[in-house]
Amino acid sequence: MIGLSHYLIVSAIIFSIGLIGVLRRRNLLMLFFATEVMLNAVNIAFAAISHYYNDLTGQMFAFFVIAIAASEVAVGLGILIVLYKKHGSLDLDNLANMRG
Amino acid sequence: MYEMIAFYLFSALTIGLFMVTVMSKNVLYAMTSLASAMVLISGFFFILGADFLGVVQLIVYVGAIMALYSFAMMFFDATRDIKEKNTNNALVFLLGGLSALVLVLIFAAPIHSDAIHALYPIHEGAGNAQDVGIVLFTKYLVPFEVAAVMLLVAMIAGIILAGKKMDHSLTKDLDADDEILVVKDRK
Numbered sequence: 473m474i475g476l477s478h479y480l481i482v483s484a485i486i487f488s489i490g491l492i493g494v495l496r497r498r499n500l501l502m503l504f505f506a507t508e509v510m511l512n513a514v515n516i517a518f519a520a521i522s523h524y525y526n527d528l529t530g531q532m533f534a535f536f537v538i539a540i541a542a543s544e545v546a547v548g549l550g551i552l553i554v555l556y557k558k559h560g561s562l563d564l565d566n567l568a569n570m571r572g
Numbered sequence: 573m574y575e576m577i578a579f580y581l582f583s584a585l586t587i588g589l590f591m592v593t594v595m596s597k598n599v600l601y602a603m604t605s606l607a608s609a610m611v612l613i614s615g616f617f618f619i620l621g622a623d624f625l626g627v628v629q630l631i632v633y634v635g636a637i638m639a640l641y642s643f644a645m646m647f648f649d650a651t652r653d654i655k656e657k658n659t660n661n662a663l664v665f666l667l668g669g670l671s672a673l674v675l676v677l678i679f680a681a682p683i684h685s686d687a688i689h690a691l692y693p694i695h696e697g698a699g700n701a702q703d704v705g706i707v708l709f710t711k712y713l714v715p716f717e718v719a720a721v722m723l724l725v726a727m728i729a730g731i732i733l734a735g736k737k738m739d740h741s742l743t744k745d746l747d748a749d750d751e752i753l754v755v756k757d758r759k
Binding site for chain 1: 575576579583584585587590591593594597599602603606609610613616617620621622625628629632633635637638641644645647648654664667668671672675679680688690691692694695703704707708711715721722723725726727729730731734736749
């Protein structure tokens with residue numbers, strides 16, 4: 473029988489995949505994909521806990537996570553387009569022009 | 573039984589597709605695998621009885637966000653493979669080890685799970701959409717309105733950021749946009 477820990481382990485694996493992507497990606501668009509992966513992993517954990525504790529609060533937080541992801545994508549893609557107009561590429565190493 | 577088959581199928585496919593998303597060099601492959609993995613994640617929500625959340629996942633993620641990504645990919649050169657310079661391995665191992673340690677600590681943290689009781693319990697007779705609607709519009713009304721305002725602000729910001737100079741081509745710069753050409757020549 474599938475229990476809560478199954479879902480949490482799958483969620484942790486997917487979150488780790490997203491974390492690997494955030495750590496090793498150099499392209500900004502791919503970095504955005506990796507953050508989407510991490511947000512989806514958190515949503516799975518919320519829905520599973522909501523189901524197994526018989527509580528609706530987890531689903532509510534998953535809705536707000538989805539809303540935040542949508543607005544993040546809208547603003548982030550605008551910034552990406554502006555960066556591409558200015559630099560001609562989306563590589564993170566080219567953007568480090570302040571050498572901080 | 574069917575729940576078990578569906579769970580293992582969805583989890584294997586989702587993990588594989590997300591691995592493709594993270595590891596692929598091609599933007600198009602990464603985006604398609606991300607979209608299909610999101611469809612499968614809505615399958616998880618349907619198994620868990622969160623029907624409305626699954627529908628919202630399908631509409632918002634697969635419908636809106638992936639359409640936004642694919643429209644944005646038309647601005648960038650999507651067919652070319654991405655060349656990424658790998659960072660030094662010591663830093664990657666240090667950061668990976670630290671995050672693995674944090675993850676183990678989170679999972680090993682003691683939870684007094686008997687003391688957890690449902691604040692807004694799921695009703696047996698009512699459907700999931702009715703339950704979600706009642707809780708969302710009574711207990712979570714203020715965060716809901718704040719999220720609506722935040723989406724409006726994000727929409728205005730996206731239009732303003734992306735809308736300037738939309739008549740110029742980004743990839744071909746035929747009009748001899750000097751700054752971009754200088755940057756490309758330097759590389």
